[in-house]
Each structure stands twice: as C-alpha cells, then as structure tokens.
Amino acid sequence: MEISSAHSGNSHQTDPLDVITPLSSSKNDLELLSSKTGQEFLQTFVDLLQDVIQADFVAISELRVTDKEHIQVKAGWMDGESLKNFEYEACFTPCLEAIKSAQIVLVHEGVQNSFPNDELLQHKGLESFLGYPVLNTYNEAIGLIQLAWRRQTSGEECEQILETINDFSARIATELENLRSQRVLQTLARGPALGTSENIFQLIARQIQSLLAVRSVFVAECSVTDQRNFNILAYCDDGICRKDLEGTSLTYEGRPCKQLETMEEFRIDEGLADAYPDQEIYRTAGFDSYLGIRVTDGEANALGHLVIFHDEPIITHKLETELLNIFRDRLSFEIMRERSLEP
Structure with a gap:
C-alpha cells in the first residue's frame, strides 16, 4: 500500500524512539494475541502497540460510510484514558482522507494546520498523525488504525510502525467484520x-x-x-x-x-x-x-x-x-x- 504524504512537512523528530521492536518479532506478544479474539484481540493489539511506540493517541476504529462518516473507536487510548466506544464525525479529519482514498495518510508535522476543522487535533494539541485504513477482502475500507503524537515524527520511525501494523492488518479486518456480524446476528437470534x-x-x-x-x-x-x-x-x-x-x-x-x-x-x-x-x-x-x-x-x-x-x-x-x-x-x-x- 502506498503512503499518502501530501500534507506532511519537513521531517524533524524530537525525542525519537531509538528502537521500535515490531510486535511480530516478539514470541510472547504473538502468543498473547493468538489467544484473543474479537474485542479482546483489538484491545490487546492496541495495548501492545502503545507499549512499543508510546504515541499520545492510538486507536482501532470501525466506520460506517453513508451520508455522514462516523467513526467509532473499538479499542484505543488517549493520554492514558480508554477511548472504547468513543464516536465522532470524520468529515474534516485526516481519518476521512485515509478512508476515502483507502491509502495510508502520514503527516510528520503540522497536522493541526492541515486539518484546522478537526476538533480533536486542535483540542489535544497533536502535531503528527498516521492513519492506516483497514480493508476487507473486497478492498473496501471498514475501519481505521490511528496514531498521533504531540511531537514531529520521522519517516524511518513511521516505516517501522507501518511494518508492524501491516503484519496484523488482515487479522484486524477479520475481527472488525466478525464483531459487526455478531451484533446483528445476536440481536436477531434473541x-x-x-x-x-x-x-x-x-x-x-x-x-x-x-x-x-x-x-x-x-x-x-x-x-x-x-x-x-x-x-x-x-x-x-x-x-x-x-x-x-x-x-x-x-x-x-x-x-x-x-x-x-x-x-x-x-x-x-x-x-x-x-x-x-x-x-x-x-x-x-x-x-x-x-x-x-x-x-x-x-x-x-x-x-x-x-x-x-x-x-x-x-x-x-x-x-x-x-x-x-x-x-x-x-x-x-x-x-x-x-x-x-x-x-
């Protein structure tokens, strides 16, 4: 998948992470993830990813695209607080760009200036952003993996993060689709x-x-x-x-x-x-x-x-x-x- 970086500025990184250890290389992490399904898998993946990269905002979200694009966070953290089931409209966000293009959106600095109508970016003072669209087997965007920092990021740092996310993107797509199907089927069954x-x-x-x-x-x-x-x-x-x-x-x-x-x-x-x-x-x-x-x-x-x-x-x-x-x-x-x- 190509990286869309139309809104990225000069790549300067403050307080960089010297080494990012991919989750896929950790046996303990893989064993833990393999034992989880559904909501537990999504939360565990987010927790492990946050432990590795220390972003200010990290989330896996589900989306439904009709007349208004709403995104519901299924698992995520912001400043140490859980964002589970937090929902917001994506009309003026970099999230929507990732969804509409079905491509990665990567902004190394100045994300607030690029998306001035995104209230979350403005309120939390976020500087950089990475949005990874989750695609199903029909190449339809059904969700989004989001990361954001109050600092600038570098291309090298984000490349390693993307490698980690890419290893698990198909599994995340499966879990999101299963959760959605289960909600409807359980309701009809009851x-x-x-x-x-x-x-x-x-x-x-x-x-x-x-x-x-x-x-x-x-x-x-x-x-x-x-x-x-x-x-x-x-x-x-x-x-x-x-x-x-x-x-x-x-x-x-x-x-x-x-x-x-x-x-x-x-x-x-x-x-x-x-x-x-x-x-x-x-x-x-x-x-x-x-x-x-x-x-x-x-x-x-x-x-x-x-x-x-x-x-x-x-x-x-x-x-x-x-x-x-x-x-x-x-x-x-x-x-x-x-x-x-x-x-």
Whole structure:
C-alpha cells in the first residue's frame, strides 16, 4: 500500500524512539494475541502497540460510510484514558482522507494546520498523525488504525510502525467484520427484548435502519387476498418505530416496490421523487434514494419485501449485503410463521 504524504512537512523528530521492536518479532506478544479474539484481540493489539511506540493517541476504529462518516473507536487510548466506544464525525479529519482514498495518510508535522476543522487535533494539541485504513477482502475500507503524537515524527520511525501494523492488518479486518456480524446476528437470534412492546418486525426494521444509518426502513407483507397490494408490518423512521403506519395497505402500482413483483432487488441511487412524482411523501420527507429487496418463500413465491429510504445514495458493502440477506430470510420465516398461526 502506498503512503499518502501530501500534507506532511519537513521531517524533524524530537525525542525519537531509538528502537521500535515490531510486535511480530516478539514470541510472547504473538502468543498473547493468538489467544484473543474479537474485542479482546483489538484491545490487546492496541495495548501492545502503545507499549512499543508510546504515541499520545492510538486507536482501532470501525466506520460506517453513508451520508455522514462516523467513526467509532473499538479499542484505543488517549493520554492514558480508554477511548472504547468513543464516536465522532470524520468529515474534516485526516481519518476521512485515509478512508476515502483507502491509502495510508502520514503527516510528520503540522497536522493541526492541515486539518484546522478537526476538533480533536486542535483540542489535544497533536502535531503528527498516521492513519492506516483497514480493508476487507473486497478492498473496501471498514475501519481505521490511528496514531498521533504531540511531537514531529520521522519517516524511518513511521516505516517501522507501518511494518508492524501491516503484519496484523488482515487479522484486524477479520475481527472488525466478525464483531459487526455478531451484533446483528445476536440481536436477531434473541428477538425483541423482554418487557418491551417491540415485535419481531419492528426489530428487523430498526436493526436495518441502525446497520446502514439510513433515514427510514419498512418491512411489508404481500396481501393474501389481493396480490396487487401490500401491508406494512413495521416502519422505522430515524430510529423510531411508527406504529401508526403498521397495517397500512398500499398498492404496488405507482411505487418503486412494483419492480419487486419480478425483481429480487431494485435500487434508485438518486432522483426518487422525480422518478415517482405522484408519491408526494418522497419529496416532503426528502427521500432521494431507494433500495427494495424481495422476500420469498422456499418455492420463490413472493411473501413481501423490505424497503430502505435515504437522502443520499445507499451504500452497501459486501458485509452489509450479506447481512441484508439474513434479514430478508428472517423476515420470510416470520411471515410464514405468522401465517401458520392464523385460524
């Protein structure tokens, strides 16, 4: 992977680390890491990396890229304090540059001047930065390894750090993807929490909305009496279940859902309101994009569909696509189960 150093100034290092011992060369470190998985692996890697390099800020973060780029730190330290589950927006940060380019961003000095709108850099007085994008097997950025110092760094120092990170980047990517999958699968396996009024259809809609960080999601069942119509089972709007919309019967005609009568998936990346001018709600709600996924039984007969609305293109990486397929199958199962219970 190439190093992007467009924002780096002259390489001067104060109080340099004379020797950086790579984690990969330490038998004890390797044994410790091999015994960990998931969150424990990420935290252990960060702890060991910090012991070696003594950065002022070190973190492994997970990202979700939709209309706003938010980064959640899964394991990290800043001035001796844990940053676990600390979340921030990356719009004006060197992190976003690493994410968008899928390349390393390395700033040896003056990082505050290069990114004046990054509040963390300004508040903590950080001088240099290293951002290493974590890529999955499809070369999609799913996370970020970040390091920052209140001093300048040198090319030689950072080269050794990059060698260490590179040795573990594939494993870190695997752990981040596994954690994300586990969160959704555990929620679906448990079903709605006890003591809440949420049903399984509301849970599915809310989890999809949370997974993709989109505006609205609804799940629907084909009408048993009239296949030209569908009934809304649950509607999640900005994280809130709209119970007033449940049971609403709508026609396929004149809506993008009409395409799902024959297509497994239908997508509109932009211009939803213009494509369907008769659906005034699309314009008033500010919906600009659409993703619909057909739900069928074991014999490919249509049971219903799930729909996602957003005000920006709906981005689904490989992992999100796989998880959406799991939601689709769970929705199929629950619709058939409900039908089997009907008298």
